[in-house]
Amino acid sequence: MSEPPANRLVIGLAQINCTVGDIAGNLARMRAARAEAAAFGADLVMFSELFIAGYPPEDLVLKPAFVEACRVACETVAPETADGGPAILVGLPWNENGQCYNAYALLDKGQIEAIRFKVDLPNYGVFDEKRVFASGPMPGPLVFKGVRIGVPICEDIWGPDPVECIAETGGELLLVPNGSPYWRGKTNERLSIAAARVVESRLPLIYLNQFGGQDELVFDGASFGLNADCSLAFQLPAFTDMVGKTVWERGPDGFVCVEGPRANIEEGDEADYAACVLGLRDYVDKNGFPGVVMGLSGGIDSALCAAMAVDALGPGQVHCIMLPYRFTSDESLKDAEHCARVLKVRYDILPIAPVLEGFEKVLAPIFEGTNAGITEENIQSRARGTLLMAASNKFGSMLVTTGNKSEMSVGYATIYGDMNGGFNPIKDLYKMQVFRLAELRNRWKPKGALGPDGEVVARNILVKPPTAELRENQKDQDSLPPYEVLDAILEGLVEKEMRVADVVALGHDLETVKKIERLLYLAEYKRRQSAPGVKVTKKNFGRDRRYPIVNRFRDPGLPEAGKPT
Structure with a gap:
């Protein structure tokens, strides 16, 4: 019955x-x-x-x-x-x-x-x-x-x-x-x-x-x-x-x-920040790492990653290292130290000049007669990556990678250098969103975050022009369009899979869009070897976007066939 x-x-x-x-x-x-x-x-x-x-x-x-x-x-x-x-x-x-x-x-x-x-x-x-x-x-x-x-x-x-x-x-x-x-x-x-x-x-x-x-x-x-x-x-x-x-x-x-909770939920940038913190915390904890180590450059990306790491794990599990060279400005040294002090993390400074001098000496016989350029800049990044991986290896802490989606889209990153690491909390954030989330974190802290209240990213970091500091007076925009322009183009090409002509129709320069598309395809081999990172967009690099590395297709930028011009 x-x-x-x-x-x-x-x-x-x-x-x-x-x-x-x-x-x-x-x-x-x-x-x-x-x-x-x-x-x-x-x-x-x-x-x-x-x-x-x-x-x-x-x-x-x-x-x-x-x-x-x-x-x-x-x-x-x-x-x-x-x-x-x-x-x-x-x-x-x-x-x-x-x-x-x-x-x-x-x-x-x-x-x-x-x-x-x-x-x-x-x-x-x-x-x-x-x-x-x-x-x-x-x-x-x-x-x-x-x-x-x-x-x-x-x-x-x-x-x-x-x-x-x-x-x-x-x-x-x-x-x-x-x-x-x-x-x-x-x-x-x-x-x-x-x-x-x-x-x-x-x-x-x-x-x-x-x-x-x-x-x-x-x-x-x-x-x-x-x-x-x-x-x-x-x-x-x-x-x-x-x-x-x-x-x-x-x-x-x-x-x-007739009864149940009625919670308010985070949306927009607040939700993205909370997702990055949760993704980093669980990746570290579920894999059994005792904490994280990361390079702190005095720039916006590493500052935001440091704040996220402290919010996720607490200051006692975060070790930040500054790796200066002769192109590192006093401003960057000051900003990195301020960030570490506010976040109350362990902070060490390891100058890399002796390492680079050793590389130069070893490479001198085969580099003789050539001019210094991108190769020497990349050696700086790879020296830093090697030292950070050594700290990770010695103490068991996971190395946090700190590159953003704008840079990874166009290959503005050094493979086996600043791309080193086990996990990247901002991998799916474009550069302009990195700035927004840093400003957001200075006035708001998500529930459950273990970091301090108030400003955690120095005001100077938010206003100074981004730079890799790999040569004298270098600025990101020496090589790239302004990030507002770059991010808008990338959103069309990556998130929306738009034709070049349709991106141009939004008001962008044809040659600039074609250059960005070319860089996007050329960097595929780098992204295939990059650390995993938190997904916050509908199309992240990794599970969502699976392009071939060997790929000769380029959109000529012509209007769609049969479509009136």
């Missing part, structure tokens, strides 16, 4: 940090979250997509031992739900009939009560799920306390069919586990997609998102719910590890949320 359907459900939302491959650790976090949900009387606690495995597991899913270990973990925790506490909804990879699925399981009454498989597998941008998973059948609802609950998994709500199937087979409530990575503007995109499914199905929806950093990706949480009339049911904070409480009661038109 089936139980009468419940008229009230308390649903706990585990917006918590998991680690790819740490099955035992993820299981421990799952138990702790369930205990927290039990304390506020939850009937059910749901976890994010593939939580037991960590998301995205990528080719780990191709290892039978890994998939088996995830299933064993699920089967181990299932009997614990016989204790009268909350049931569990949790994601894991699941092998069945020789196929591996992205699955979501209901654990209740001491067993695995039901399981559903993801139907729509994303295979664009950062996603590559068709490589490792099979597509599941259309999902009907599962039954919990007599309530018919649909569990479309992440991408399953980005098209209409899976939710339509759930609605047509009697679904009453949609609980959607997600591994939705952050990029600028993503919150509104998620809300729009969820609202479309609610309008079509007339069912309330809970959107639970993963929290935490995983390699280049940052998962911002920001979980939310919509009532059947599309009104906001609840909003969890972004960039916050928590177990949220929501209460749903059955009314004349179905379930309505």
Whole structure:
């Protein structure tokens, strides 16, 4: 005899940090979250997509031992739900009939009560799920306390069919586990997609998102719910590890949320800064580094990276090193020292002249008769990179790379020099945004940040012309257009994949645009060897943009064929 359907459900939302491959650790976090949900009387606690495995597991899913270990973990925790506490909804990879699925399981009454498989597998941008998973059948609802609950998994709500199937087979409530990575503007995109499914199905929806950093990706949480009339049911904070409480009661038109958090969430530059800090913190912590080391030049990029590192890890885990040469200005020395003092980090000065003199002596026989130029400038950068890597190697700290997206786009960086390092928190920030985020951090500090309040990037750093200081009186704009112009051109060529002619139509000089396009292609080999870094745009260098290194195509900059001039 089936139980009468419940008229009230308390649903706990585990917006918590998991680690790819740490099955035992993820299981421990799952138990702790369930205990927290039990304390506020939850009937059910749901976890994010593939939580037991960590998301995205990528080719780990191709290892039978890994998939088996995830299933064993699920089967181990299932009997614990016989204790009268909350049931569990949790994601894991699941092998069945020789196929591996992205699955979501209901654990209740001491067993695995039901399981559903993801139907729509994303295979664009950062996603590559068709490589490792099979597509599941259309999902009907599962039954919990007599309530018919649909569990479309992440991408399953980005098209209409899976939710339509759930609605047509009697679904009453949609609980959607997600591994939705952050990029600028993503919150509104998620809300729009969820609202479309609610309008079509007339069912309330809970959107639970993963929290935490995983390699280049940052998962911002920001979980939310919509009532059947599309009104906001609840909003969890972004960039916050928590177990949220929501209460749903059955009314004349179905379930309505009567209790839940209503947080304000960061947007725009504030969200980008928080994402960079979270991505750096989790990359360092999850890989077991005791801290970070980085070069501090007195410029804007390294100053912002130092602030992010202290916000992420605390000053005791950040070691900054100034590596001056004869082209390093007194102004840069003063600005770097001020930055280190304000941030309260360990700060050392290692002059590189003896190293360069050694290089010059060794290279003299083969360089005889040549003029000094770019090669000698790059040797300076490589000497610094070698010394920083030595400090990293000796003390175990990870070297932070500090180049921005504008520089990496056009190859204005030295491979095996300033590109050295393990992770780059500003890799996906154009130069003008670096300036904006530095100014933002001087007047605002994100919640949970471990750095000081107030100004952390000296005013002089914000106003002086950017320079690599590799030769006398060098300025970045000796080699590049002004960054306002460069960034606008790059946004068209990189983010929007625009034709050269269309970028020119925005008001840019044709020869300048063609030069930037050429540099963009030529630098592909450098970017392929660059450190990973936090993704904050829709098209980062790495997972999103996969161009060939050998590539002779150049857009001639002519108007589109057949298009009137």
